[in-house]
Amino acid sequence: MGSPAAHNTDRYYVPTPSAWPFALTVGLVAVVIGVSGYLENSNIGPLPIWLGAALSIYIIFRWFQGIARESEGGLYGAQVDRTYRWAMCWFIFSEVMFFAAFFGALYYARLLSLPWLGGEGTKLATNITLWPGFEATWPSNGPAGLGGEFQTIPAFDVPLVNTLILLTSGFTITMAHHALKEAKRVPCIAWMWATVALGALFLFFQAEEYIHAYNDLNLTMGSGIYGSTFFMLTGFHGMHVTLGTLMLLVITLRLMKGHFKPESHFGFEGVAWYWHFVDVVWIGLFIVVYWL
Template identity: 55%
Template structure:
């Protein structure tokens, strides 16, 4: 249990970070095994995700107990806010790397492979029949024939869902600030319900893409970038929905006041970030 000493906060040694690291390492290693057709990768991924969700439940519960017992002072509140800012900043750069890969592929690599520019000299020796075109399954169609994902369908619906969820969580925040707990609870419920609906729609979209469009991780650069960007975003929506459910339950139990509600604000920041990333995905992955 952590302790507060005057202006300083002294967390006690915790086993949660190493357990979380183990779950993440196992999950990523299992995904690498799975995409290389090693069957145990599927089982390892399930175990890794189970560990991560176990850590979330245990760590969240510990922090909630510490908060409700009065151990967190203003200094702790400031440190939490800065920590969340730094965390979201790392997430920005995480997605920026994948958007950068998409930009590099579309603007530079395809031109070079087509013989355009000073780095396209090998075109006539390696892939003389390759022409610049996006979406692409790669030179010599290494990813096979595929159909691309249209923007005006489930992606457009999911965009509307996430934008609406940004409104509902803001409405819930106004309810909290005005001491309207009913509005707070209803707004949070609508927000995570919309988030779970988004995940369900994306799962359906993936199933259709894999079975009817031959769009997989192995479908060349287009398939790889599509699933990496949308898949990681879907994982973030899932995690965000779990956090929303957590603060929804806390709100029902009477936690949070208009003066002290950082946990709510942290989740709201994270959710708005997820909304903004999806707008970029919709424009640059689905639409353009």
């Protein structure tokens, strides 16, 4: 008899029914309810956010634990590996479309609706009727000076530092991948811990940036169209960095337990793909949101 993996090369493993997807949905819905309540200044309080986030993180780790156990138990064959690769490709494609929608919203607000409200291309002078005296300049706190005057965050300050951090993290995870393929586990783990640290450092600086924006610059989510698009794009990216850092942490801990082999390590590759995607999105954000 051969190894368990040898017996599962040609058959497709179907896991037993699990309650994790439902439980994770409950946690994420609690987070959404808490955040929406905060944005609407309701009396819900932060409890749903903390409980939902704690439940979601716990479930994610337990779910990952189950998948790791199945993988290391030799239950996954070549067909399962192909399925995971296709699934990860489609997942990243959906994320590309997710951010494309938000970049599209910024493009529409900045390059289409703003000039139109300023009178560009209008023959009936509807801008005078809708927003008399409107100045079509970006960044704008329109409509009607919503949220008051604010200052923007300079691109070549914390955003540039965060750009260098993410670019460096892309290098460190690539070095970790090369080390894993060469069966150099200790250097691989060291590079992975460096990547985790860089991800956490990025989040720290982004939190500092948000605090500075709210307390010193009067730049909030209520600062007109600029404030809403700024926090929508950078905030969702920050959520993806948070998830990516958790994934990197899980992979690093699995490496320390002896998981993954040079010839079979899609769990590592999938997280690396996702992290490179996060890097690319941030470069777009830095150029379009902060610099231009």
